[in-house]
Amino acid sequence: MSSTAARAADQGPDQDPGQGPRPGAAGAPGGGRGEDRFWTVAEHLDDILGQLHPLDPIELQLLDAQGCVLVEDVTVPGALPPFDNSSMDGYAVRIADIAAATEEYPAVLTVVGDIAAGSETAPAVGPGEAARIMTGAPLPPGAQAVVPVEWTDGGLGQGPVTAMPAHSEAPEGASGRVRVYRPAKAGQHVRARGCDAGAGELALRAGTVLGAPQIGLLAALGRAAVKVRPRPRVVVLSTGSELVQPGQEAGPGRIHDSNSFQLTAAARDAGAIAYRVGAIADDAGALRAAVEDQLSRADIVVTSGGVSVGAYDVVKEAMREVEFRKLAMQPGKPQGFGRVGPDRVPFIALPGNPVSSYVSFELFVRPAIRTLMGTGPVHRPLVRARCPEGVASSPRGRRQFLRGWYEPPGVDAELGVVTPVGGTGSHLIKALAHANALIVVDEDTTEVAAGADVDVVLLT
Ligand SMILES: Nc1nc2c(c(=O)[nH]1)N[C@H]1C(S)=C(S)[C@@H](COP(=O)(O)OP(=O)(O)OC[C@H]3O[C@@H](n4cnc5c(N)ncnc54)[C@H](O)[C@@H]3O)O[C@H]1N2
Numbered sequence: 001m002s003s004t005a006a007r008a009a010d011q012g013p014d015q016d017p018g019q020g021p022r023p024g025a026a027g028a029p030g031g032g033r034g035e036d037r038f039w040t041v042a043e044h045l046d047d048i049l050g051q052l053h054p055l056d057p058i059e060l061q062l063l064d065a066q067g068c069v070l071v072e073d074v075t076v077p078g079a080l081p082p083f084d085n086s087s088m089d090g091y092a093v094r095i096a097d098i099a100a101a102t103e104e105y106p107a108v109l110t111v112v113g114d115i116a117a118g119s120e121t122a123p124a125v126g127p128g129e130a131a132r133i134m135t136g137a138p139l140p141p142g143a144q145a146v147v148p149v150e151w152t153d154g155g156l157g158q159g160p161v162t163a164m165p166a167h168s169e170a171p172e173g174a175s176g177r178v179r180v181y182r183p184a185k186a187g188q189h190v191r192a193r194g195c196d197a198g199a200g201e202l203a204l205r206a207g208t209v210l211g212a213p214q215i216g217l218l219a220a221l222g223r224a225a226v227k228v229r230p231r232p233r234v235v236v237l238s239t240g241s242e243l244v245q246p247g248q249e250a251g252p253g254r255i256h257d258s259n260s261f262q263l264t265a266a267a268r269d270a271g272a273i274a275y276r277v278g279a280i281a282d283d284a285g286a287l288r289a290a291v292e293d294q295l296s297r298a299d300i301v302v303t304s305g306g307v308s309v310g311a312y313d314v315v316k317e318a319m320r321e322v323e324f325r326k327l328a329m330q331p332g333k334p335q336g337f338g339r340v341g342p343d344r345v346p347f348i349a350l351p352g353n354p355v356s357s358y359v360s361f362e363l364f365v366r367p368a369i370r371t372l373m374g375t376g377p378v379h380r381p382l383v384r385a386r387c388p389e390g391v392a393s394s395p396r397g398r399r400q401f402l403r404g405w406y407e408p409p410g411v412d413a414e415l416g417v418v419t420p421v422g423g424t425g426s427h428l429i430k431a432l433a434h435a436n437a438l439i440v441v442d443e444d445t446t447e448v449a450a451g452a453d454v455d456v457v458l459l460t
C-alpha cells in the first residue's frame with residue numbers, strides 16, 4: 001500500500017477486544033446496528049469510502065473552482081501572449097540604427113511617440129526613429145527590438161537615466177530625440193506572440209487540481225468558468241446539552257462547544273465547503289429535525305457526540321438508519337455511519353471527546369471529502385519516524401493514535417523524529433493543538449521501546 005495514512009488503517013487487530021464475533025462473522029457490516037463486535041479502522045474506512053463516488057461535475061466560476069479537479073481538457077483559444085510586446089520600459093527601435101551605438105558615440109533617434117500598455121494603435125517606427133514604449137505594450141510596426149530606458153538618455157540629453165518621468169509629471173509624452181548607448185539584437189526585450197502557448201495547444205489536462213497558477217492561466221486564456229468536480233458541502237453539527245457557544249459564559253457544569261469549530265475547520269482544510277451548525281441539545285426530536293433541515297445543502301453530514309452508551313446519546317436515538325459500531329482504535333472507539341434522507345446523504349457520526357472527534361475526522365471524514373472531490377491524496381501522508389522516548393503502554397487489540405510532534409529528517413538523517421505530546425486522554429485538547437502528527441501504535445503492540453521506529457500520520 002502507498003505511503004499514506006491508509007497504511008495506518010490496513011490491518012485489523014489480532015484479537016477482538018470485545019466479546020463479539022470476529023470480522024466477517026454474524027454482526028459484520030449490514031447486520032443490524034453493528035454493536036456486537038469491534039470493527040477495524042480499515043473496515044470502517046472501507047465501508048464509508050465504498051459507498052462514495054466523486055460528485056457530478058458542474059460549471060464553476062474560476063475562484064469557486066479553486067482546489068477542485070478539472071474534468072475537461074482546456075485548450076488555448078488564441079496565442080499567448082496574443083501579440084508581440086515589450087518586456088521593458090524603453091524605446092522600440094530598428095536594430096540597424098543602433099548597431100554601432102556606444103556611450104561615447106550614441107545613436108541619436110527621432111522619437112515618434114508613446115506606446116502605453118493597452119494602446120490600440122502604435123506609431124510605425126521608420127529608419128532613424130524610435131517610439132517610447134512601456135512593458136506589455138504592443139511592439140509597433142517597423143520596430144525589431146526594445147532598448148531599456150536605462151540604455152538611453154531618456155530624451156533629456158544628459159547621459160544615461162534610470163527611469164522615465166511619470167506620465168502625471170510629463171503628460172505630453174515623449175518627442176524630440178533620444179540617445180541610445182548600446183546596440184540590441186533582433187527580438188531583444190520583445191515577448192513574441194505565442195511564445196508561451198500557441199492556439200489549439202493543450203493548456204490544462206482533465207484531472208488537474210486547480211491551484212493559483214492554474215486559475216491564473218485560465219483567466220489569462222479568457223475563461224470565466226470551468227467544468228470541475230465541486231467541493232463537497234459538509235454540514236457539521238455538534239450535540240450535547242452541556243455545550244455553550246464561544247463568546248458566551250459557560251456557567252456551572254457547562255463547557256464551550258469546540259468540536260463544531262474544530263471539525264468545520266478540518267473540513268475546510270480537506271477542501272470542503274463547510275457549514276457549522278451550532279450545538280444541538282440532547283433531544284432526539286430536535287436533532288432529527290436539525291439534520292433533516294440541513295440535508296438539502298449537504299453532501300456529507302458530520303456529527304460529534306452522542307454515540308456511546310449513555311442515557312443521553314441522542315445521535316444513536318435519533319438516527320435509526322445509521323449503523324453505530326465500536327472500532328478497535330483509541331481514541332475513537334464509538335462511531336456511526338449511514339445514509340440519510342431521500343438522497344441518501346452520507347452521515348458520519350463521530351464521538352464527542354474532542355481528540356476522538358478530530359482523530360476520527362482525519363481518518364474517516366477527510367478521505368470521504370477527498371473521494372467526493374475525486375482528488376488525491378485521499379489520506380494524510382504516513383511516514384516512518386524514530387521515536388526516542390518510546391511509548392510506555394498501549395492497549396492490546398486497539399490501534400492507538402497518540403498525538404506527537406514530528407521533526408522531518410535533517411540532511412544526513414534517513415528518518416525524522418517524533419515525540420509524544422501530552423497523554424492518551426481523549427479530552428486533552430491543548431496537547432492536540434500542540435501536535436502536528438499522530439503516532440500509530442498497532443493493535444498487537446503494547447509498548448514501543450525508546451529509539452524504535454514508528455508509523456506517523458502527518459497532520460499538516
Ligand atoms: N460506559 C461507557 N462510557 C463510555 C464509553 C464506553 O465504551 N462505555 N466510551 C467512551 C468513549 S471511548 C468515548 S470517545 C465517549 C464518546 O461519547 P459520545 O460520543 O457519546 O460523546 P458525549 O458523551 O456527547 O461527549 C463525550 C465528551 O466530549 C465532550 N464533548 C462533546 N461534544 C463536545 C463539543 N462539541 N465540544 C467540546 N466537548 C465536547 C463532552 O462534554 C464529554 O465530556 O464516550 C465514553 N464513554
Ligand code: MOO
Pocket residue numbers: 329330331332333334351353356426
Ligand atoms: O475512544 Mo474514546 O474515542 O477513546 O475517547
